[in-house]
Amino acid sequence: MGAVSSVPAPDSRLTPGGPGYRRMSFALFLAGVATFALLYSTQALLPLISDGYGVSASDASWTVAAATGGLALFVLPMSALSERFGRRTVMTASLAVAVTVGLLVPFAPSLGVLIVLRGVQGAALAGLPASATAYLAEEVRPKALVTAIGLFVAGNSVGGMSGRVITGWVAQEWGWRVAVGVIGLVAVGCAIAFRLLLPAPRHFKAGSLHPRRLLGTVRDHLADPLLRRLYAIGALFMTVFGGVYTVIGYRLTEEPFSLPQGVIGSIFLVYLVGTVSASTAGRLVGRLGRRGALYLGGGTTAAGLLLSLADSLPLVLLGLVLITAGFFAGHAVASSAVSKTATHGRAQASALYQSAYYIGSSAGSTVGAMAFHAQGWSGTVSVGLLAIAGVVTITLLGTVAARRHILANAH
Template sequence: MTRPGAAASASSAATLRPGEPGYRRAILALFAAGLATFALLYSTQALLPVLSTGLSLSPAQASLTVSATTAALALSLLPVSALSEKYGRTAVMTASVFSASALALVIPFAPDLTTLVVLRAAQGVALAGLPATAMAYLGEEIHPKAVASAIGLYVAGNSIGGMSSRVLTGAVAQAFGWRASLFAAGVMAVLCAVAFRLLIPTARNFRPGPVSPVALWRTVTGHLGTPLLRRLYLIGLLFMAVFGAVYNVLGYRLAAGPFGLSQTAIGLVFLVYLVGTGASAASGVLHGRLGRRGALYVAVVLAAGGLLLTLADSLAAVLTGLVLITAGFFTGHSIASGAVSRTATTGRAQASALYLTAYYIGNSVGGTLGASAFHSAGWDGTVALCLAAVLGVAGITLHATRRAVADRRLTVPAGRTA
């Protein structure tokens, strides 16, 4: 019989370590997959004003091309990622990235809004096989001491993919139109999919198991029954609603007076998205100094201050506000998502999938409502909606702070003061 210690050593020995060729291949493969995922997910976001003109759409109608994808992804995350428990991480990720990339080559030929939205929703379902499955693959195949850095590189691919798709589609649309820009994003995704398949090492530690809907339901309801997790899910939803609304409507605001920016210039504005990389890294330091709730208050102040700045008819003020909104969002998102992993003692993959589900629902709802508010009340309406969501985060955090203070008072021994 194998001793537990020996089994653990054998399992650790079978994982990939930094410096090994297999480790580099795995990181590059998942970097490519993450880049493709977020390039496709947000491929139409920088094009919304062009879509409105080309297809005679209102901002709310055009925003459905983003919201339909993120909503379909959100609703498909749990069931699709669960398939990887039976069929394998690599198989599900491969099917996901190739099917989503294939759809990307068809989407530019959509004749009308309905067809475009249906195809984008199908693309969201296809993409659902990547986010949670990629995390599981890294957890199983990478040496435990290197998992955090490996996930950080995967998230970097996500961030760069989200930014590059906005910049690429904006530039190509300026010269050749929105259909050509979406086709260019599709070609980039296909190249990333091929790179992923050629690079990804064969899984050595995956053990297939049955997919039990009953067990999955129990895990999900258990997480939803935990008050702290519910609060964290709602915080993620509200922050992402702000982010989705701002970035969906931003192109309309900058294309109109007094700015009048070109489509290429609007695409370049999305480089501000890279602020999130620094904010995500700084959130760990912030959490160490101020705690979870203190860091969330900082995120709220940054986002609210940024929203108010964007009300000015000054490009410098709008861009500064956008930097603050982006920093506040990524700080809040990093703190909330990290707290989910620490709070869940069992079923962590499902806990994270639930967070991502709330996160993308927030993107869909916020993007659509933000565009509707812009259509009816201009940028002021979008900002008012976003400020309400930010105040929601502040209220949830304040409620948690009061409960924590009350709990500490209850634990103080009699005869002593807190």
């Protein structure tokens, strides 16, 4: 009697052009829109918040740093909850809490209350980034993963752009409180559509909430040299981005630009460049490799920082375009590499990346504002260039380590 040959089961994970892929992509795109629109809803309004409460730029910048800091602190615990209760459940609950707080933000009676609400909002949003990338790693075929994560990051860029543009024009007519209220309502719509569209997970396997197992997974990830480098790269890229976009509104309200709030909000249309660069990250890695793509992203960002020093509005805008393109490309490449590198505990691996990334955002917002207060825009640019030098150095260390590994295997 002949042996029965076993036929491997077909791969049921989602792939571009296949059933459910578009719904999944659009749902997570909307989640990305809501996340960044809420997370940075006060960033374009900082000059108005400073005037409204009678505080300095560095004080007002805490409304951004509190949100990103809250996310950085809670992303790992939220990722653990997603391992136990499911990615879709945690993402839905996170958005529900975040949009509820978003509707309370316009009524903050003082800067202190506003900062607390923003911290709570950031903590709630912590359930989105790591859970989304873990969901994609489980539900999408590996060859399509970079593209799928790029689309989620593109949603981040659209959320960041639309939030700032909308708030800029609304605030010019009705003040910053009405502006953040409008963003809250937009986020409510995105959250409802997200929950209706996202396909139920088919490959999720519930894990344990046992603290010892969680700490063991975290130690495994932190012991991986490649993951450590990717975490540092994400933090440094976001230090640049957080600093630049926290301070740019102050610079453009001053001489020689003296732009009105609505026009300053429209400056954030350059986020569309980030949408394109993030969504094409997969092709960039295919042509240049991961490290080549990171070199290109870092170099593009540095060129933009230098251009932004000019007292010419067209050159400043071109600088912002390059900064945005380089940042989103680098972020999409690094975050997708984390999902590919982690062999287990993907939610924790992604959570550690997101934690480092948003710590970078908080540091960039605070240090960038302090540097601007001390030395003007050139101080903020100096902070950004130091961060990019770190990105290039870490990537170079990765290149050297890879060559040593190849030579060792050859012998």
